[in-house]
Amino acid sequence: MSSNVISLMPSRKIVVNKSKIIFFPIIGILVFLMFWHLSAKQVETSLGTLPGPVQTFQQFSNLVSEHWEEREKEEKFIERQEKRNAAKLAKNPDAKVKIRPYTGKPTFFDQIVTSLFTVACGFLLATLIAVPLGIVLGLNNGAYQAFNPIIQLLKPVSPLAWLPIVTMVVSATYVSDDPMFAKSFVNSLLTVALCSLWPTLINTAVGVTSVDKDLINVSKVLQLSWWQHIRTIVLPSAIPMIFTGLRLSLGIAWMVLIAAEMLAQNPGLGKFVWDEFQNGSSASLGRIMVAVITIGFVGLLLDRGMLQLQKWLSWNKQQALR
Numbered sequence: 001m002s003s004n005v006i007s008l009m010p011s012r013k014i015v016v017n018k019s020k021i022i023f024f025p026i027i028g029i030l031v032f033l034m035f036w037h038l039s040a041k042q043v044e045t046s047l048g049t050l051p052g053p054v055q056t057f058q059q060f061s062n063l064v065s066e067h068w069e070e071r072e073k074e075e076k077f078i079e080r081q082e083k084r085n086a087a088k089l090a091k092n093p094d095a096k097v098k099i100r101p102y103t104g105k106p107t108f109f110d111q112i113v114t115s116l117f118t119v120a121c122g123f124l125l126a127t128l129i130a131v132p133l134g135i136v137l138g139l140n141n142g143a144y145q146a147f148n149p150i151i152q153l154l155k156p157v158s159p160l161a162w163l164p165i166v167t168m169v170v171s172a173t174y175v176s177d178d179p180m181f182a183k184s185f186v187n188s189l190l191t192v193a194l195c196s197l198w199p200t201l202i203n204t205a206v207g208v209t210s211v212d213k214d215l216i217n218v219s220k221v222l223q224l225s226w227w228q229h230i231r232t233i234v235l236p237s238a239i240p241m242i243f244t245g246l247r248l249s250l251g252i253a254w255m256v257l258i259a260a261e262m263l264a265q266n267p268g269l270g271k272f273v274w275d276e277f278q279n280g281s282s283a284s285l286g287r288i289m290v291a292v293i294t295i296g297f298v299g300l301l302l303d304r305g306m307l308q309l310q311k312w313l314s315w316n317k318q319q320a321l322r
Contacts, residue, residue, distance in 0.1 A: 051286040056293065059286035067107040074102040108272060112294065115257060115268035118185060122192025123253045129193070130200035130249070131242065135230065138208025155198040159191050159256040163263055166190045184266040188257060195256040199248035207241025208234055243310040250306055254299050269295060
């Protein structure tokens with residue numbers, strides 16, 4: 001009986017491994033916070049001492065309070081309109097009424113949502129271009145040799161160089177009295193897509209060319225169609241390389257978006273940072289630090305999310321992914 005109970009308990013090795021997973025990150029974070037706290041006191045700027053972890057958390061709390069205050073203003077704004085409309089309909093049931101949208105200043109968390117939506121759309125567009133094109137280039141050596149110089153030429157171009165070109169092209173071609181999307185959103189989306197598609201494109205092509213020759217011979221023996229060959233042979237073998245490219249592309253997309261928002265003053269976290277820098281108040285430096293930590297934290301979550309998606313889709317469940 002006792003042996004059965006012991007067998008049901010996790011082994012010491014498993015407990016130690018699980019503890020390390022939690023313990024080591026906590027140690028790393030504490031060391032980082034201590035270094036930040038000590039070094040911040042030594043840095044004097046035109047706006048005062050560089051804020052440490054405590055001051056940054058205080059500014060984060062202020063931003064949370066401001067967000068909820070803005071939401072309360074929005075609710076009251078809608079309630080006032082609903083009361084006026086109800087009174088108008090009571091006098092005249094045929095009266096035309098409408099609810100005007102709230103146009104208050106976007107809060108810090110509104111800017112986060114805007115940036116996440118933009119980077120998701122830009123990354124999706126880049127993926128839809130890069131993965132199919134990478135498969136074609138990987139299967140056709142002649143096409144790869146023809147397009148590789150163009151890829152290497154465009155890959156290192158900075159988003160600061162792409163943004164003015166994209167802005168001018170969108171302004172000239174995206175003309176509508178009632179556009180579906182704001183031009184600022186389209187500018188950021190295209191800039192993100194142009195800068196982030198290259199890692200996925202290159203890694204997909206390399207992954208396709210690295211398919212085991214024995215598997216290719218099996219495909220020929222079975223006389224699989226082109227689509228069956230892609231679906232059953234190429235994609236399962238190339239998935240690790242494809243996801244490596246996707247993770248790199250997503251990280252680049254997030255960095256590019258923040259830079260594009262700062263440069264073009266498009267809505268999002270980048271604009272929040274620039275506005276606080278231009279504001280120059282005593283709280284601005286702390287708010288910028290909050291934005292910096294948030295940008296890094298969101299980037300971490302995006303990478304972990306892509307890694308988890310890779311674990312779900314990968315055919316080799318025993319492969320160690322990190």
